[in-house]
Amino acid sequence: MTKGHRFHIGMRMFKTALSISLVNLCYHFIPAASAQIASIAAVYSQRANFSQSLTFARHRLSGMVVGGLAALGTIFLLDYLPEHYLIHSLLAGLGALFTLWLCNLTHSEKAVVGASATFFIIFYTIPESNRYAYAIMRTLDTFVGGIIALGVEFILPRERTVRLVAYYNDKVPQWLQIKHR
Template sequence: MKLGMFRLGMRTFKTGLSVMVIIALFAFLHRGNPMIASLAAVFSLRQDFETTLEFGKSRVIGNAIGGIFAITYFFVFDLLHESQWVTIIVVPLLLMLLISINDGLNNNKGLIGSVAAFLMISLTIPEGASYMYAIERVFDTFLGTVIAIVMNIGVHPRDAATIAADLADRQRHSKK
């Protein structure tokens, strides 16, 4: 749909629909703030199912790494009595290590998501929260990514064999 120089494309529509599903799901489950899951869906949703699935894989790897680092930060923060200096020193050190690990794993597509997950979780831990807070936020990022992938299933439905062949072909061409 186009209105002058503005257009509402299918990707924009699917993004809005993904965020709507996430907000509704969180309200139904009384899950709290849907921000992290919504951002994960926006970051992950791409023009078609195959690209979203490929990007989603990198995002899941990045989220897992970012989440592990956020949980690590939480334990250090808690161990050192929630001192502000821990945040000032430990977050940047973990951030540098996080970037290095993603780079070493050649997870450049998932790097921004990894950093975003780490910073959003680490810097929004409410006072007195347990490590479960960090684990739940990591789960939220996975949930948002999965919803983005599901949104693209109906757009270009294809059988699993065709999708697998296309992904293998893309990987062969990217290694050249």
């Protein structure tokens, strides 16, 4: 950083913030959905260009499917086992193991973190009622976040935004400018 220039916003940061805003706007109209999960998916999916965003979104979405399947399997077991903290603890570990195994089985090694995050978010926040619907809704939330991030990247590729950013940068102080490389 140059001296006196402590704050900068890059295009990826700007597009990520725009994606989060759009996620939250959409979720204002979608009852029983989780903007939190969709926002995390948007942050994870937003990259420097559409090609990279698509690659990361694919990893996130495949991880979400794997984590969601592992969570559904664990929820199924919870329905048939006695409720006890030891069983719950064991199932957390077995669910994580199942998540990792599914990632390896589907050659989705790059999705391990996203799959694990999806599994744990569902497993640790699942309500007592509507367990399956909850797991499916959280899985769909991830799709929404990834799709919104991809849409922002598709609509605002670097080539299209360079002139807009230059115009904006001419109008604001340097510390508020958007950097694009």
